[in-house]
Amino acid sequence: MEARPGLEDSEEFINVFSVRVSATAGSIALVCALASAPAHAVGVAAGTSINSTASVDYSVGSVAATAASPTVSVTVAEILDVVVTAPAAAVPVAPGSTAQVLRYRLTNTGNGPEAFSLVLDNAIAGDNFDPVAATPSIYLDTDASGTLTAADTIYNGSNDPVLAADAFINVFIVNDMPAPLVDGNIGRSSLAAQARTGFGAPGTPFANMGVGNTYAVVGNTGAAATGVGEYLVAGVTVSAVKTQAVLDQFATDRPLPGARITYTIVVSATGTGSALNTVFNDDIPANTAYVAGSMRLNSIAISDGADADAGVYETTPVPRVRVALGTLTQAGGSQTIEFAVTIN
Amino acid sequence: MNTGKNVLGLIALAAYFASPGAFAQSPADGCITLTSIAEIEQQVVNEKGEKSSKLVPASTVVPGVEVIWTVTANNVCKKPSDKVTINNAVPAHMTYVANSATGPGSDIVYSLDGKTFGADGQLTVSENGATRKARADEYKHIRWVFRDSLQPGATAFARFRAVLN
Numbered sequence: 001m002e003a004r005p006g007l008e009d010s011e012e013f014i015n016v017f018s019v020r021v022s023a024t025a026g027s028i029a030l031v032c033a034l035a036s037a038p039a040h041a042v043g044v045a046a047g048t049s050i051n052s053t054a055s056v057d058y059s060v061g062s063v064a065a066t067a068a069s070p071t072v073s074v075t076v077a078e079i080l081d082v083v084v085t086a087p088a089a090a091v092p093v094a095p096g097s098t099a100q101v102l103r104y105r106l107t108n109t110g111n112g113p114e115a116f117s118l119v120l121d122n123a124i125a126g127d128n129f130d131p132v133a134a135t136p137s138i139y140l141d142t143d144a145s146g147t148l149t150a151a152d153t154i155y156n157g158s159n160d161p162v163l164a165a166d167a168f169i170n171v172f173i174v175n176d177m178p179a180p181l182v183d184g185n186i187g188r189s190s191l192a193a194q195a196r197t198g199f200g201a202p203g204t205p206f207a208n209m210g211v212g213n214t215y216a217v218v219g220n221t222g223a224a225a226t227g228v229g230e231y232l233v234a235g236v237t238v239s240a241v242k243t244q245a246v247l248d249q250f251a252t253d254r255p256l257p258g259a260r261i262t263y264t265i266v267v268s269a270t271g272t273g274s275a276l277n278t279v280f281n282d283d284i285p286a287n288t289a290y291v292a293g294s295m296r297l298n299s300i301a302i303s304d305g306a307d308a309d310a311g312v313y314e315t316t317p318v319p320r321v322r323v324a325l326g327t328l329t330q331a332g333g334s335q336t337i338e339f340a341v342t343i344n
Numbered sequence: 345m346n347t348g349k350n351v352l353g354l355i356a357l358a359a360y361f362a363s364p365g366a367f368a369q370s371p372a373d374g375c376i377t378l379t380s381i382a383e384i385e386q387q388v389v390n391e392k393g394e395k396s397s398k399l400v401p402a403s404t405v406v407p408g409v410e411v412i413w414t415v416t417a418n419n420v421c422k423k424p425s426d427k428v429t430i431n432n433a434v435p436a437h438m439t440y441v442a443n444s445a446t447g448p449g450s451d452i453v454y455s456l457d458g459k460t461f462g463a464d465g466q467l468t469v470s471e472n473g474a475t476r477k478a479r480a481d482e483y484k485h486i487r488w489v490f491r492d493s494l495q496p497g498a499t500a501f502a503r504f505r506a507v508l509n
Binding site: 043044048050051052053054055056057058059060061064065067068069070071072074075076077078079111210214215217219 | 374375376378379381382402405413415421424425431432435436437438502
């Protein structure tokens, strides 16, 4: 940062007051091991000393002199603040499903290290159903993987996560879903965190509870925060509609021996969820024979062999066609499968 | 012993400054004693329910709180002191509060680097090739230049506010 004063003013002061530069002191001494901590959300680290020293220049007669004041120190007290961030999107669940995980983020937005107690609440007004807490139901993301793993720690009410200023930890809530649920229903689950030192109205002081025996003071968050996560019942129904067209050797539609029957099957998904790994199976009808190479998916020919494309014609256990359709959603639209047989 | 002598010398020198005026080497040394205090404003409500604020000593503060720094210069000599100039840096981790510097009988100038001083609104900053006026929250040094001599026994005050970051 480079600075220069307005020229006129600078000259004026130099002429009139013969201003001298004197080193004024304002130094900083960290009294705890937070020197290497990253920038702090709510300000200077608790326990920091803020120092100030004034100086004076003067003259008596023609003799100049200078003097400094004793250094005045103010210690930065601890602010207690916490933020709980709920999952950004609702977690899709099926009715009756178990161990459904919501990921919250707990951030110490205060300026000193703090332990936080955690409480799960599933009885939240305004939703369609109450998730049922699994046992155990709260995990700390000990390995910082972002997903619930075997290495993560069960929270038992006494092993509070201790976070440095500005640090965060992921917290997982695990719930089971009730069975009778309707597609589109929402169930909410909240995670509440409170600073162990204390919480309450912003400004509430706790004497000698802060870093280095300073005051700890409740910050703007009240030193308590709640994040509300959502489960969305995402049901999906897959339906298939099959039609047939007969073409005999006389170019009519009579089902004579030797006539060819072309089947068209439209597969579609309805509902808010996703149908995963959807596979279409159709046995070849009795007294008919599959027409080799007749399979098509969305008007594109697919081979009979078990290969890279989605379709395969199998002879065991019974002759049938199989088409792997992958993930189906209502938004993704329908899939059209065609194959042909001849009448024996 | 050489070392011992030096130590004694230092102690004697310290004694000079510890008792200003009385043993002053030159007529000027020790004529002004300077003190600095840090205070915060506290809202108080009296028995009539009237609100007022008072200054209380600040030993611990939380980020976001305004600290009032008051510097007092006292002339303890029998002669007036001339060209009295008080300097104070805005303490580290604090931000100067605009228009908060006061000092009866003084002209106040500011500096960003401790070298170039100018009146409020006169300092400039070069940023991305352009020059703009420096904001008050960028002031790092404050200087009070007293217009009149400080008479024997008289006191000069300089005060500013800064917010803890």
